[in-house]
Amino acid sequence: MRILFGYSIIIFLINYLISKDSNNVFLYKLFTFVEAIAFIAFLFFQLVNRSAKRIVIVAGLFFVLLSIFISFIFSGIHLIDSVQIGVETIIILIFSFYYMYERMNDTSTLYVYSTFSFWIVTGMVLYLAGSFFIYIFADSLPKAEVDKYWVVTNVLSILKNIFFTIGIIVNSKPPRKIPPSDFEFSSLN
Amino acid sequence: MYLLQSNTNSPISLVLFLGTLGMLILTIGLILFIIFHQRKVIRFQLRLQEMEKKQQKILLNASIRLQEEERQRLAADLHDDAGPLLATARLYLNENLVNMDKATQLQSIFQARQILDDTIQLIRNISHSLMPPTLKNFGLESAVNDLFQKISGSGVINASSRFHDYKERLKPDKELFIFRVLQELVNNILKHSGSSFIHLTQNFQNDNCYIRIHHDGRGLVQSDFEKLNKSKSGLGLKNISSRLRVLHGKIHFEKDVSQTYFKVTIEVPREDVPEEMLYNS
Numbered sequence: 206m207r208i209l210f211g212y213s214i215i216i217f218l219i220n221y222l223i224s225k226d227s228n229n230v231f232l233y234k235l236f237t238f239v240e241a242i243a244f245i246a247f248l249f250f251q252l253v254n255r256s257a258k259r260i261v262i263v264a265g266l267f268f269v270l271l272s273i274f275i276s277f278i279f280s281g282i283h284l285i286d287s288v289q290i291g292v293e294t295i296i297i298l299i300f301s302f303y304y305m306y307e308r309m310n311d312t313s314t315l316y317v318y319s320t321f322s323f324w325i326v327t328g329m330v331l332y333l334a335g336s337f338f339i340y341i342f343a344d345s346l347p348k349a350e351v352d353k354y355w356v357v358t359n360v361l362s363i364l365k366n367i368f369f370t371i372g373i374i375v376n377s378k379p380p381r382k383i384p385p386s387d388f389e390f391s392s393l394n
Numbered sequence: 395m396y397l398l399q400s401n402t403n404s405p406i407s408l409v410l411f412l413g414t415l416g417m418l419i420l421t422i423g424l425i426l427f428i429i430f431h432q433r434k435v436i437r438f439q440l441r442l443q444e445m446e447k448k449q450q451k452i453l454l455n456a457s458i459r460l461q462e463e464e465r466q467r468l469a470a471d472l473h474d475d476a477g478p479l480l481a482t483a484r485l486y487l488n489e490n491l492v493n494m495d496k497a498t499q500l501q502s503i504f505q506a507r508q509i510l511d512d513t514i515q516l517i518r519n520i521s522h523s524l525m526p527p528t529l530k531n532f533g534l535e536s537a538v539n540d541l542f543q544k545i546s547g548s549g550v551i552n553a554s555s556r557f558h559d560y561k562e563r564l565k566p567d568k569e570l571f572i573f574r575v576l577q578e579l580v581n582n583i584l585k586h587s588g589s590s591f592i593h594l595t596q597n598f599q600n601d602n603c604y605i606r607i608h609h610d611g612r613g614l615v616q617s618d619f620e621k622l623n624k625s626k627s628g629l630g631l632k633n634i635s636s637r638l639r640v641l642h643g644k645i646h647f648e649k650d651v652s653q654t655y656f657k658v659t660i661e662v663p664r665e666d667v668p669e670e671m672l673y674n675s
Binding site for chain 2: 308
């Protein structure tokens, strides 16, 4: 939840700065970077399998290195960086589906949608999968045409936020009360 | 469609539209599959738990009924046999005895003594049927050999038993449970199989005690046993199941490869199985 809270505040600030200076390449790169790191960190804490956690760390480091490399080599070429976003999407989609697979096999939780992380991951997956091709082709298409498709990204972003809200609501529900194991009946007398 | 209509001329736009649509459909499909699959698995598990509970209820009912039958038998034995015998002995030893002549007195006392001896024997038999003294004092091997000798001695059927590896006795409560299971099995064979022999062998393997009974009459295979175990009849078999469940043991009914004999194998662990291992398995 802390990750989600931090992510929301930073993303809100970056979006505010982008609205002031919409041609700042660094802000777009920072947006992608913060988003990817937040999602990867969230998945890291939600996964149970230790090997999978290790792979998440490796993938996260790879993404950080790639982001730094791209920022230095190709800085200022494109407003939206397709490679960085493409790698981010692929990494997060893979681990999100692995998370879903873990949850599918876990029968200790009654239903998968009763956990807050399921809603967060669903929001992430829908947003990233839906906007994947738009970001990939953003470099190849003229800006006027990209703008036409931008509505899809906005809709998906709203959908993601709705799912995140559902996740927060699910998380804020009080846990089911468990009767004490050493309940003393004598206290009733 | 607005997006597709506005960009029909550009192949990249078409790829973008179809790609986005495809990705969304795939993702939603996958999420829905995961939700429904998990629900299916949980429903299946709940059904399994329900069946398990039902089975346990049947076993519990069977053991309660068996206990009640045992009590009724005991009550009948005491009321119908021991009661009249003691009442008769009392009649012989009434107050008028002192007023009688010496010969009649002696005869009455002798009759009363005879009746009291019979009563003692009867009570001893009841006590032995509840807890065989051989089992308590000398263990399962001696109790089983004793039982088989008695059966063989009747001349109706040829019964033999052989314990290959029983130097170290099992815990007394385990022995009693196994003995009861064996008694029930032998009783069933005598009642229903019409076989000409019963042969029992015992062995230890991988810390498990194996006891196998062979007979050449009509018998059960595993599927018959499971069917009877789930039905409302077959009280004895349910009792066997519940006793073996307490011991964390197994039972297997099968027909010999030669299709001539029936085999019943009991497998009981030497040591008590830890609870967590049971749940894991």
